[in-house]
Amino acid sequence: MQKRANYVRALGALFALWGADYPAAYEEARAGAIEGLSVPAVPSAPVRRRLENEVLTLGSLAATLPVESLYKPWASASGGDGGEPAQFGAARNLLLGDSAQHMRVLYDGLELDVPPAYEAMPDHVALLTEVACLYAEAGNGEAVRDLVADHLDWLDAYEEALAARLAALEARPLPGAQHHDELAAALAHGCELAGALTRAIHDLSQSLR
Amino acid sequence: MQEKEALMRCNPTRRTFLKGTAATAALAAVGTCSVTAWQAERAEAAGAKTQGASLCNGCSSKCGLVATTLDGRLWTVEGMEAHPYSKGTLCGRGHGTAQWAYSDGRLTQPMKRAEDGSFAPISWDDAFAEIGAKVQEILAEAGPEALAIVQDPRPSGKYYSKRFMNALGSANVYTHAAACNLSKESGIQEATGASNYSVDFPNTKMVVFIGRSYGDGIRPSSVKSLAGAADKGARVVIVDPRLNNTGIFATDWVPIKPGTDIALLLGIANVLVANDLYDHEFVEQFTVGFPEFAAQVAEYTPAWAEGVCDVPADTIVELAEALAAAAPACAIEPSWRAAFGCAYQNSFETARVVCAVNALLGCWGQKGGALITSSPKVGDVDPAKFPEVPKPTAKRVGDAEFPLALSGTGTNLAVLNGCNDGTVQGVFFYNSNAVQGYAQPAKWREALAKAKLVVTIDVQMSETALASDYVLPECTVLERMELPEFIGGKKHYVALRTPVIDRVHPETKSCDEIFVGLAEACGVGQYFPFTVEELADAQLATVGTSLDAVREAGIVELADPGFQFGTPAFKTPTEKFQFTSAKVAEAGLNPVIGYVPRLVEPAAGEFSLIGGKQGIHSHTMTLNLEALNAISREYQLERLWMAASDAAELGIADGDTVELSSSEASGRVAVKVTERLKPGVLFLPTHYGSTSPYLTRAQGFGLNMMDFIPLHLEPAVGSTMSQEVAVTVRKVED
Structure with a gap:
């Protein structure tokens, strides 16, 4: 492996x-x-x-x-806490989508820092x-x-x-x-x-x- | 380069990018948080939701918006209730441009053009230093009058661009107006002393639109006002070769030959004067030059007008009589770009005739009529903190040749001419795609190629950016703070563009940061020893509020300006409404409001070509945005409109591809065959036909109308005459 x-x-x-x-x-x-x-x-x-x-x-x-976000829907349907969905959640070709947010959660858990050049694309x-x-x-x-x-x-x-x-x-x-x-x-x-x-x-x- | 260095610093020996030691236990822990689990968890959790007020940048209206963010990400945007332009609604452009922050199509770092024409990233420090050195070279060789800036006004941009250029000693500051509303505003200015007015829709009985279409943009409040008037039974007349999207509110569609609105209006004026239907009291007390105007207008009978504009004389008489019956609760709407903002040789004069008809109706300042309102005035700020910039000694390039151009805008096409004759050698563009939209692109490119320095500040690689030596990336609208925006009208307001999300790309800068950097690099940094927040707060203090207050509320109503219905003070040299103008005479034109023909008359077999906006786009600016571009493609909005009778004659069916040709260009596009267009006229939306390979969604989609227009400027005004062209069309058989 x-x-x-x-x-x-x-x-x-x-x-x-x-x-x-x-x-x-x-x-x-x-x-x-x-x-x-x-x-x-x-x-x-x-x-x-x-x-x-x-x-x-x-x-x-x-x-x-x-960058993963560019090839997937930008945000999942729910806005959290039963709130309204993201206005352009289904859009693609946008940075910092759900995939980027999820990766940030993983990085935090692993105590890894994303360098400044990748701030806008942690899912590169x-x-x-x-x-x-x-x-x-x-x-x-x-x-x-x-x-x-x-x-x-x-x-x-x-x-x-x-x-x-x-x-x-x-x-x-x-x-x-x-x-x-x-x-x-x-x-x-x-x-x-x-x-x-x-x-x-x-x-x-x-x-x- | 900075990005590369940052990457290389991460850990070059191991060729890794992520910083930190990586928590071994976490890495080894069985199971991870999958995307599905994370999304499910988040759906239940209360995210960090915040709301912030700001101003839209989907067009130049700057409507108020409220943005909601969730965990720092933009989640929704909606129109601000308290803002007089949005009134709780944000249009399609507003929603589309909100996505800009995250778009894959924006500039993220400064770019420099190489000798082979390609662009490569350059650091801010290097870009500023090189631009500064080039500016110093131009100053030394040709003086400050060889520098110019063109900008489409935005709250910070209009302040910083002027201050920057004036600090360098140049008066060459221009707006986009020569390709927008220059003729209309200059004409209204000469007649009334104000550059614009509004219709009192809540009280109007009849309003006549000349080419303008609220239904195709711009402000939600305009549509609401018109809808309200229509609901109350107002007569709404659309004079337009095309039944535009305001038709839903209209009682009448008057299809007219393009460029001849002036004849229709003079025909109406003729009826009002000849049949003694005009407001004697207003004319006698508040105007100058009426006898000369009346003598001249006697020639412009409805029959004459019909021969010019192809509107039946009976219709002209009926409209005149209906307006007189509704007066003073009626008006000819002032328009914007549309049919006489910058379209024809007679656009300036058409604006004056519009004002003259309103004067004959006695509707200036009256309930339901044409209102000239005031704007808030920013007081003086502390010169110790905000040092005054000396007034440039040289006159602005173009002002002598185009003396009727509104002083606040000038004609940006003087820059094009100046580059060609060497008068202008260094050009800055801010928030402006002049190359694609202000005149024929090939002519702009040719002219800018002769300049020693061209710098564009934008959020994307526009056609103007492509013609530049340096391109400086601004952060997008919802990421930046700007100076206060003051709003006039019956009531006065001030609103603020504030960042509602963090900057997505740290290498982008706001307008003020870019101009301060340029000023320092060019040796005039001493005029910018303040932050945008400090200046905003100082400006706001002069109108009785503060940065904190406006930031908190998004918009603040200022002291009541005391608007009252009644004849306004005309701030003309004569202090009266001017049927004649000494300034127009000095410019070598007929001082008396009268007739000017259009320049180009289509011959047999040729068509007039008219353009217009669509509600989801702002000129060329929004074309590459994913959502808005998708709408254009879904509904084939790029199509050329052709009247059904013309199509039948030429054997063209709906959806066919045709070749459109003028003396300047040819291009292929699909046709929309319609009954909503006057025969002999073609309509082309003015947004399309991008040629920038950087704008991948926009490039090659549709045609750019300006490619087809000869470079010629309206006499004494300098507008681009965007519809002075005759074209042919043929079906493409292959």
Whole structure:
């Protein structure tokens, strides 16, 4: 379980912003790869830069973030204490939804602090996979199973969102050919990463049955 | 970059992100709190529910709202009962924009454009420093008059943007008005001395709307007032080529040829004068220039008007007689952007004619008529704490060429022209998508590309942001505090925008924080040694209240201004209602209120193109919001309206795709075939056709009307003439 959870964590970490240090993150992921699962190729520096600046950064050109709240209804029906439901509870593509609130509860219980850069997205995949790994390190397979079931069940939708971004880009090419090509490669690489992570999570789940 | 550094600091050796040691016992504990269990538990628990009052930013009305939060998250918003614009109701835009704080489409950190046109994050410190250096360079080379700011006024924005620009020595402060209500307000100003008025709906017997539609926005209170008047039996006349969504309250729809409202109104004036139906007492005691006006209006018979505006002469006579019978409890409604805010070569003059008809009816200040009310005046604040900024010595760019533009707004298109001729080299935009909405986008982009510095402050990557060198992210409406908003009318109020939720993205800043940062970077920080709270409190003290009081209640009624029905004081140079204006004469136009034709006449086979708002959107600002965009798509609101008879003639069916073309652009869009439109006219909603790839929901959905409009400015006023165009349309067969 631990090795598989480590690989999931290492893949999740590739969705964080590493800047020039990104090769080491890939190296770690590749070193921990599970046999039979795909291993993401290391992208070129320009492609990785586009991925970080223009895909994995909120408000950027092709922003498509691996944040759970964006792919699920924002709030459950009840407002607590028998109160009225959230006015836009069914909406998606909003940050700090129920998944983020639940993760905060878990972080509090585990005495973990979310860094300021993730204040608006405590349910970012880099954090979710790290918690899964921490549970695995503690030998708590049930908690890993619950976390995967509750919080890592949306990566198909994320991969589809990246693919849709890529299709939209190809339909409306950017004026600069180099920029366009690098961003297209970055989105394709994002799809590759999401696919690899989905498969690694599936593999981890299977191992826990 | 800051984000990256923060991440890297977490624990670079272990490549982990979460801080803390992780409680081993908790990690190992059997079972966890699943989402389902947590949701069930929360449903039973009493969460930390709080309520806070603030002001909406779904449009420029700034209606009062009450936000309820649960455990710090926004849960519901509703209209504030005590606010005169909301009266307990928040419109669709208000509900939609409330979601902005959590939207995935907003800017979260400063951005800088690279040489290849792409944008990358930059720290606030670096952005301020680089902008400051560029401003100093422009000041040294071209002087302060080469700097300008364009803003769509908001409570803090209108204060800080003007103070910032004036502190730099520039008078070049402009609002969005040249693409909104500049012509209408400037025209009303010349006739009455006030830039606007209201209709006394509770007492009115008859009201005539020229193109404006309360049913398509803006204020809930406007709709309630009109509904009340309609319930009491008032005659409500809609003059519009399109049967708009105010039709539900209307008794009459008068379909008219676009850009010719002035002829209809002059025809009505002709009947009132020729048939001696006008208010002699008002005209003789309170006006100047009536003899010249009466002589001129004699030409504008109903028959003449019918030939121009295509409204039957009999209808014109009947409307004039009905208005005279209802007078003084009647009025021509003042409108806003609609048909003569900025639409045609004759928009300024149309506004003056509207006022003239009201003058003939003697309805100024009367029960049921046209009311000019006052606004609260903020007194002087302590100059030691809030230092006075020296008045710029150079005149505002554009004022000489467009002397009739309202002084409080100017014409922002002078900035476009100034960039083209090198007069303006540094431009700031606050809460303004000028590129997409104020004139032809291609012309704006071309002009801004010539500037040495373009900075946009916004919550999203608008088309204007895309044409900028730096983009500075403001926090969204419910996350920020602003200066007090003073509200005039029969009663006076002050209301406040206050944060009701914590900032979702810590790297965003409020308007005051951004302008103070810019001022310090540009070397004029000495004019901003105060916080927004301190200034708000000082301003509020001058009107007899305090920040705490307004913050607590959301809105406070101020001292009774003593409104009384009766002829108002006309604050014109002559202190009377002006049928003639010396200022208009000095601008080289006919000083006597009269006729001006529209500029572009559609030829055979061509159509007039008119635009208009939809109740769920505010221009281009709200298009990318998930909920509002979804409504647009669900109901295909982007469609081009075409009269059924025209569609039949061209073989076009409802839902067909057509190609719309003008001298400037072509584009494809689906058609809505309708009986609610005058033949020969096409209606295009003015919100759509975003080109910003950052606005993924909005991009490529529908057409942007401004793409089709030639760049030409209304003489002496400088409005964008947003409907001076002739277009063709053809069915797309493939």
